Amino acid sequence: MIRTENLHKTFNDNPVLRGVDLEIEDGETFAIIGRSGSGKSVLMKHLIGLIKPSEGRVLIDGVDINTLPYRELRRVRQQFGVLFQGSALFDSMSAFENVAFPLKTFTEKSEKEIEEEVNRCLTMVELPEVGPLMPSELSGGMKKRVGLARAISLRPQYIFYDEPNTGLDPETSNTIDDLISDLAERLKVTSIIVTHDMHSVLSIADRAGFIHKGKLHWVGTVDEMHRSDNNILLDFVKANEYQIGRPKR
Amino acid sequence: MPVGPAGMLNPVRALGRYSLLMFQAFGSLHELSIYRKNLFDQMVKIGIESIPIVALTAAFSGAVTTVQTAYQLTSPLYPKSLIGSIVAPSMILELGAVVTAFILTGRVGARIAAELGTMRVTEQIDALEAMGLNSVGYLIIPRVLAGVIMFPVLYISAVLVGIGGGIIVADLGGWLEAAEFIDGAREFFNPFDPVFGCIKSLVFGFVITSISCFKGYYTRGGAEGVGRSTTESAVTSCVFILLADLLLAVTLL
Amino acid sequence: MKASNELKVGIAIILSAVAFILGVRFFEDIPLFKGTYDLYTVYDDARGMIVGNAVRISGVDVGSVQEVSLDPETNKVKVRIRLDKQYIVKEGAYTEITGIDALNAVQMVIHQGPPDNPPVNDGDFLPNRIANDLFTSLTESAPGLISRSDSVLVGLDGTITDIGELVQPGSDLRRMFSSFRSSADAIEQLLSEERVRIGRVLANVDTLTTALGETTQGAGDSLAIATQQLNELLRRVDENLAALENTTNTLDSILGKIDQGEGTVGLLINDPALYHQMDSTLENMNALFLDIKENPVRYMRALRLFDIL
Incomplete structure (x- = not known):
């Protein structure tokens, strides 16, 4: 279980997170949604311990990872699989x-x-078949999938996805979504997806948290999202659907 | 970054961050077994693959020093072997280490800074961390160690090739016989000189690799940031090579 | 891939280590593969010797200076040299620093011991001799020279005084006189001959010092001291020679008095034993003068330094 308590983060006097309290249950697929620059990627990096909060705590299975010695933190991270936005494959190594x-x-x-x-x-x-290829020889979608393969190689308990659909065509995007839900089911992992793509949220997430101006503005199940009377959330959801303008599956 | 009066502290801040980074890197030396493969990769990339360019530069600096010394020593009062007495110690004490260092600032330092900078901006460093790896140790230790170990090797080849180049040019150009050159070189040879040169090249190896690692590791801002880091690492390395050169000469000679 | 990288790095490191060692040995002028051995020697004055200076036997490079260290307690300089094993130094050898200090071009020369002596061993001590540095030789020999000629002349003076005392009684004066006369002549002759010789030597020294003054201006101080000492020496030689002349004059006058039958000559005639004693003394003295005349070098050994010139 992942929990944050009153998470604040300020970069050079510029507050990005202003008190986020979040709880992600084991085994669920949780989507962190929000506009670009809302701080959702920063929130995710806090969960992995890549960024230390200015204030507040991040608890992984009840342990505050920011009070752990570096060596212990690294042990905790070995339960994580992370798929980065640009897939972050090591250029010097083959797939x-x-x-x-x-x-x-x-x-x-x-x-x-x-x-x-x-x-x-x-x-x-x-x-x-792509094992021998170098990352530069792979397409964007293939890179993401190889990155995902790398993320699951240690059989993690938590998989983090940072904008898994960004920069992909709708078809590839759908494939990735399928993979995410497939993996969640088969590996029984907790998935945390940071995205602004409402389409994938609706198709794969159990619950979602809406980050707005550095705060967790709304949290609930995907079904509740449509029934919500939160205008800011609804604006975001609708804008997203119109802009993408592709048919729901 | 703060500017104005507070900005004057930036170099001090940078020094602090640099020291902490190195401290953190060397604190993970106990995990050297994980970095072993990387270490040898870097030793090949930093060391072995630099031998041709270092040898080329050294050969030319040896040759040019010889020709210019011969040009200046026109008085018949000086024995011609004096050319050897001047060129060989110059190569051993200064040129062998410093020319090598400057060449490698471009070849090795820039490469390291660009490589780590790209890894930073494409989140590869985050990926290493997220896997549970000590990215500082994993990326910096092999590079700095490879620099410290391989620079003396490069220095030795530079000196050999440089003196060889000097002898060949002196002989072919008709300035003096190879034997005279060697006689002159032997006349004023001090066995501490090459040891000093090795120490120097070792220090330069550390300066170049650690500064470029530092600049690369803390790259910000995409492709432009990578370019900035690369330039900064080259400039900073050059300045600190000169400083270290002076400092070593003052303390050890 | 991994193994080949490690192999490449390993080869590069080994090669450069070998190159380093061989290179250092090469430029130290130590044979690359042959063995060497070390000897050491101690100097009061290393005269600018530095590590790397050549060591020569009969003008052949046989090794180099390895270490020059100053003992802070004795202020003596210990110099360790390393020689090629193919060159054997015999016991009884000694070292010398030669070359021109002012030009910083000094070297160590080993003068071999007698050929039948056993060779020295690694780590042995070789005695040294201060080189034939002109100034050093001059300043060191001068006092010896002075005391030597002093003692010769004082001895002569004493003898003649004794004679003067003995000349009281006398018999067979003619023989005695002729002996005296020839002795005096011998002295006279010796003096005049040595005068010429000394004059020539002085002229030589003069030319030499002028030449030295011109060539080594840097060594002006020591040259001045040397010249001063030399002058002093020559002045004293001159003084002593004058004294000798004086003595002979006295002798002459005594003899003249005896000739005229004055004083206590009767006593001398009345005492044959005394006469014989004096006779033999005079003969001894005569032999001494003859010897001085024939072997002036033995008595003027101190002047040997001028023979070099």
Whole structure:
């Protein structure tokens, strides 16, 4: 379970988060939504411990990760899988090596076991053939999927997705959405998705939290979202649907 | 970044951040086994792959120093072997280490800064951290260690090639015989000189790699930020090489 | 990939380490693969010797200076040299610093010991001799020279005084006189010959010091001291020679008095034993003068320094 208490973050006198209290249950798929610059990516980095809050706490399974020694924090992070916005594949390594990297670094597995594990992950993201390719030879969607394969290689309990659909065509975007919900189901993981794409939120998330001006403006299930009378939220949802202008699945 | 009077503290702040970064990096030395493969990768990239350019530069600086020394020593009062006595110690004490350092500021320092800068702006550093890796140790230790270990190697090859270049040019150009050159070089040879040169190159190796790691690691702002980091790392490295050069000469000679 | 990187790095490091060691040995002028051995010697004055200076035997480079260290307690300089094993130094060898200090071009020369002596071992001490530095030789020899000629002349003076005392009684004066006369002549002759010789030597020294003054202006101080001491020496030689002349004159006058039958000559004639004693003394003295005449070098050994010139 992930919980934040009164999370504040100020960058150079510029407040980005102004007291976020959030709870994400184990096993659910939680979407963090909001406009660009609302602080949702910053919130996610707080959850992983990449950014230290100016005030407040981040509790992972009841442990405040910001009071942990660095070494302990790193152990906690090994339960995380993160898919970054630009997929953040290591340029100097092939797709296979990217996925194998966490396994080689953190497990005592033999070369053969690692190879099996990597192939399993690549198959799970439906790219079993790209192992030998370098990231520069992959398309944006393929990069995301390889990044996802890398994120799940250590069989994490939490998977974080930072804007998984950004920069992808609708079709690829749908594939990624399918993958996310598929993985959530098969691996029984807690998924945290940071996105502004209402379409994927509606199709894969159980619950969503709306970040507005550095605060958690609204939180609830996807069904409740439509019934909400929160104007700011509704504006955001509608604007999003119109702009994307693609049919609901 | 604050400007005005408070901005004057920026260099001090940078020094502090640099020191903390190095402290953090060397604090993770115990995990060297994880960085082992990287270390050797970097040793090849920083060290072995730099040998050709270092050798080329050294050969030319040795040759040019020889020709210019010969040009200046026109008086028949001086023995011609004096050219060797001047060129060899110049290479050993100064040129071998400093020319190598400047070349590698461009070749190695810029590369490190651009590489780490790109990793920063494409979130690869975050990805390393999120996996539970110590990104500072993982990225900086192999590069700095490779610099410290391989720069003396490059220095030695630079000195050998540089003196060799000097001898060849002196001989072919008809200024003096190779044997005279070597005689002159031996006349004033002090075995501490090459040791001093090695120490110097080791320090330069640290200066270049650590500064470029620092600049790269704290890159901000996309492609432009990467470019800025690369430039800054080259400029800062050059300044600190000169400072370190002076400091070492004053303290060790 | 991994192994090959490690291999490349390993090879590069080993190669450069080997290059470093061989390079240092090469420029230190130590044979790259042959063995070496160290010897040491101690000087009062290293005369600007530095690490790396050549060590020579009969003009051949046989090694180099490894270490020059000043003992703070004794202020003596210990110099360690490293020689190529192929050059063997025999016991009895000694070292010397030669070259021109002012030009910073000094070197160590080893003068071999006798060929039949056993070779010295690694780490042995070689004695040294101060080099034939002109100024040093002059200043060091001068006092010796002075005391030597002093003692010769004082001795002579004493003898002649004794003679003067002995000349009271006498018999067979003719023989005695002729002996005296020839002795006096011998002295006279010796003096005149040595005068010429000394004059020539002085002229030489004069030219030399002028030449030195011109060539080594930097060493002006020591030259001045040397010249001053030399002058003093020569003045004293002159004085002593004058004294000698004086003595001979006295002798002459005594003899003249005896010739005229004055004084206590009768006593001398009445005492044959005394006469014989005096006779033998005079003969000894005669032999001494003859010896001085034939082997002036033995008595003027101190003047040997001028022979070098």
